[in-house]
Structure formats: structure tokens, C-alpha cells
Amino acid sequence: MVMSGITRSRVIHLTEAQTGIPGPASEHAVSLLQRGTLNAMLALGRFAPQPRPTTPHAQDEVYVVMQGRGVLFHDGKQEPFEAGDLLFVAAGIEHRIEEFSDDLAVWVVFYGPQGGEIPGSTMGQMTDRNMESLLQAFADAWNRHDVDALMSMMTTDCIFEASGGNMADGERHEGQGAVRAAYAAVFEQYPDAHWGHARHFVTGDRGVSEWTFTGTLKNGKRVEVIGCDVFTFRTGKIAIKNSFRKNRPPIE
Numbered sequence: 001m002v003m004s005g006i007t008r009s010r011v012i013h014l015t016e017a018q019t020g021i022p023g024p025a026s027e028h029a030v031s032l033l034q035r036g037t038l039n040a041m042l043a044l045g046r047f048a049p050q051p052r053p054t055t056p057h058a059q060d061e062v063y064v065v066m067q068g069r070g071v072l073f074h075d076g077k078q079e080p081f082e083a084g085d086l087l088f089v090a091a092g093i094e095h096r097i098e099e100f101s102d103d104l105a106v107w108v109v110f111y112g113p114q115g116g117e118i119p120g121s122t123m124g125q126m127t128d129r130n131m132e133s134l135l136q137a138f139a140d141a142w143n144r145h146d147v148d149a150l151m152s153m154m155t156t157d158c159i160f161e162a163s164g165g166n167m168a169d170g171e172r173h174e175g176q177g178a179v180r181a182a183y184a185a186v187f188e189q190y191p192d193a194h195w196g197h198a199r200h201f202v203t204g205d206r207g208v209s210e211w212t213f214t215g216t217l218k219n220g221k222r223v224e225v226i227g228c229d230v231f232t233f234r235t236g237k238i239a240i241k242n243s244f245r246k247n248r249p250p251i252e
Contacts, residue, residue: 010033012032012033012040014042014066014105017030017032017042018042018044018105020032020042021042021043021044021047022047023156023176024175024176024177025151025156025176025177025180026047027047027156027176028043028044028045028046028047028048028049029041029042029043029044029048029108030042030156031155031156031157037059037110037111037112037113038109038110038111039059039109039110039111039234039235040107040108040109040110041107041108041109041110042105042106042107042108043104043105043106043108044104044105045068045070045100045101045102045103045104045105045106046102046103046104048097048100048104056091056092056093056094056095056130056236057089057091057092057110057235057236058091058092058114058115058130058131058205058233058234058235058236059091059110059111059112059113059114059116059235059236060088060089060090060091060110060111060112060116060117061088061089061091061108061109061110061111061235062086062087062088062108062109062111063086063087063088063089063106063107063108063109064086064087064106064107064109065081065082065083065084065085065086065087065104065105065106066083066105066106066107067083067103067104067105068082068083068100068101068102068103068104068105068106069081069082069083069100069101069104070097070098070099070100070101070104071097071098071099071100072087072089072095072096072097073095073096073097073098074089074093074094074095074096075093075094075095090116090118091112091114091115091116092115092116092130094130110235110236114204114205114233115204128202128203128204129202130236131202131207131233131236132200132201132202132207134153134236134237134238135198135200135202135207135209135231136198136200137149137153138150138153138209138238139195139198139200139209139211141153142193142195143194143195145187145193147180147183147184147187150183151176151179151180151183153237153238154176154179154237154238154239154241155234155235155237155238155239156175156176157174157175157176157239158174158175158176158179158237158238158239158240158241159172159173159174159179159239159240159241160172160173160178160179160182160183160240160241160243161173161240161241161242161243162182162243163227163243163244163245169242170243189215189217189218190215190216190217190223191215191216191218192214192215192216193213193214193215194213194214194215195211195212195213196211196212196213196214197210197211197212198210198211199211202233205232205233205234206230206231206232206233207230207231207233208228208229208230208231209228209229209231210226210227210228211226211227211228211229212224212225212226212227213225213226213227213245217250221250221251221252222250222251223248223250223251224248224251225245225246225248226245226246227243227244227245227246228243228244228245229241229242229243229244230242230244
């Protein structure tokens with residue numbers, strides 16, 4: 001239901017937007033309007049896990065509380081909120097919403113450049129470090145074979161371009177459902193899959209992870225190969241994961 005083709009104006013009704021949640025991969029928040037750097041989402045409390053993780057985002061964000069209540073943990077503080085309140089969290093600030101009611105409904109608006117509207121090297125460096133932490137958490141989830149955790153770190157319209165496939169860009173998977181299935185297939189093919197010696201580099205909205213993959217196929221042949229992922233970030237999450245690895249045959 002993402003409305004990315006709006007050129008002039010549009011009314012997005014709360015009741016209509018609520019029908020799209022949970023999303024196709026059980027998301028508690030879905031994107032409804034994307035225009036330039038702006039990404040407007042609706043989040044519903046009754047579908048959100050508790051406790052919520054502490055998650056810094058790469059853009060400034062505004063929350064408009066339509067109904068319900070909760071507590072915003074941010075920047076070392078705790079502040080309760082209720083319907084009608086407006087919340088603001090700058091890019092790079094660790095925050096989470098807890099103790100929220102089941103009827104919580106919040107418009108979430110991400111906007112502006114990576115690192116926030118107020119320029120500054122400190123904020124940019126903080127955001128890069130936050131995204132490096134995200135990539136390490138992403139790598140840890142791969143080694144736990146935790147598909148739910150992996151998908152929670154990717155956007156609703158995420159893309160995974162696998163290292164193998166018949167196309168120039170490998171095998172391309174688009175959207176939470178397709179990417180989830182592709183990740184699950186990796187764990188099915190390699191029950192002991194592991195990505196070791198992970199190293200991460202981030203600058204702005206792009207990042208790279210290098211790793212050594214090891215795994216055993218069902219026929220007993222073992223794979224050990226060096227590879228990397230090239231990432232594109234949006235709104236503090238992974239929008240594109242593009243995978244590459246050496247073309248080394250399985251070991252007998």
C-alpha cells in the first residue's frame with residue numbers, strides 16, 4: 001500500500017491504513033507514503049513485540065500519537081505519552097517505546113538526510129557507528145539462524161541479491177516475504193552455516209561486511225569461502241543486501 005507516486009496531495013485515512021497491518025511478514029509497522037527523503041509509516045501496538053529493542057535510526061523522526069499511550073525511552077530519559085502527543089527523536093539517538101497499550105496507533109515520519117537535518121561530523125560519525133552496530137547484530141542473527149531477527153532489521157520493501165543465480169545480479173528477491181523465504185532456504189541448504197571473522201565498514205547510507213562463510217551441504221561436502229555483502233540503508237534499516245563470494249567449489 002506504499003504511495004510513492006503522489007505528486008501533489010493526498011489524504012491517507014487512519015482506518016484505511018490500519019487494514020494493511022500486520023504486513024505480509026507480520027510487520028507491526030508499514031510504510032504508506034514515500035517521497036524524496038520522507039517515509040511515513042503507521043505502527044500499531046497490538047502487533048509489536050515487547051520489549052522493543054533500542055534502535056537508533058539514520059534519519060530524524062517524528063511520531064504523532066493517534067490513540068493509546070506508552071513510554072518513550074530516549075537519550076537516557078523516560079517520558080510517558082498519550083493520544084494527541086507529538087514525539088521527536090533526532091538521528092542517531094538510541095530509543096524505544098515500551099509499556100504501550102494494545103490500542104496504540106502512531107504515525108511515524110522519517111525525513112531528511114542521513115545523520116539528521118542539523119549537520120555535524122559528530123552526528124555523522126555517531127550514525128555510522130550505529131549502522132556498524134546494526135551490521136554486527138545482523139551478522140549475529142545470521143549465525144543464530146534467526147530469520148525473524150534478520151527481517152526486523154530490513155525495510156518492508158527490502159531487496160536481497162544473492163551471489164548465485166542465472167542473472168547478471170545473481171538471484172534477486174524483493175519484499176519481506178520473498179527475502180524471508182530466501183534466507184530460510186540458505187539455512188535449509190546449509191544446516192551448520194556460519195559467517196566468521198565479520199568486519200564492517202559504513203559511510204552514510206552505504207555499508208560493507210566482509211566474512212568467511214563455512215557450511216556443510218546435505219551430501220557431506222563442505223564449503224569454506226570468503227565473501228562480502230554490500231548494503232544500502234534507509235530509515236535506519238537495511239534496504240538492499242547485495243552478496244558476493246569467491247567461486248570456490250565444495251571441499252570433498
